[in-house]
Amino acid sequence: MTNHATVSAAQAEADTRRWLERAVIGLNLCPFAKAVHTRGQVHYAAFLQDDESGLIEAMILEAEALAALAPSVRDTTLLMAPNTLADFLDFNDFTARAERRLARAGFDGLLQLASFHPRFQFGGTEADDITNATNRAPYPTLHLLREDSVSRAVEAFPDAEAIFGRNIETLEALGAAGWAALDVGPGSAR
Helix, strand or coil, X not given: CCCCCCCCHHXXXXXXXXXXXXXXXXXXCCCXXXXXXHCCCEEEEECCCCCHHHHHHHHHHHHHHHHHCCCCCCCEEEEECCCCCCXXXXXXXXXXXXXXXXXXXXXXXXXXXXXXXXXXXXXXXCCXXXXXXXXXXXXXXXXXXXXXXXXXXXXXXCCHHHHHHHHHHHHXXXXXXXXXXXXXXXXXXX
């Protein structure tokens, strides 16, 4: 299932930057994001086709590019796929395949894959549960992270296990109206 309007790479990046700055960093959903964003170490890439196999290959190319650069140059990559995988369950299944492909390509122990989706839904929650917003981005997004960077960040953060619980509390206090007021959805950066 595709989105009704084709999204450009520039729009996908602008919307994703806005989400990162306002939601992820602004609400401190990920205490590790601000430093890499401030230092310009986040790479944004957009895959514009409606082609799951092509998206997996684009992810592998981005993983190779990330691994080839020093962390001080590029520490993490956000690969947005605005024109494909609009259905969250399809995206969830796709993410499992992408993780297996990343491991087969030799990145096991080097890179981790996190995922975000505009309709993300935790098991056991309703679609409109505000806590789902912790994993909602403007577009289906594959996030490539360096294992070493994740380990260093977790060591530096005294209670990393508490992040998820704190995020739930933050979003419940913010509520649906507060989340909407952040204006971090598709097309918000126009």
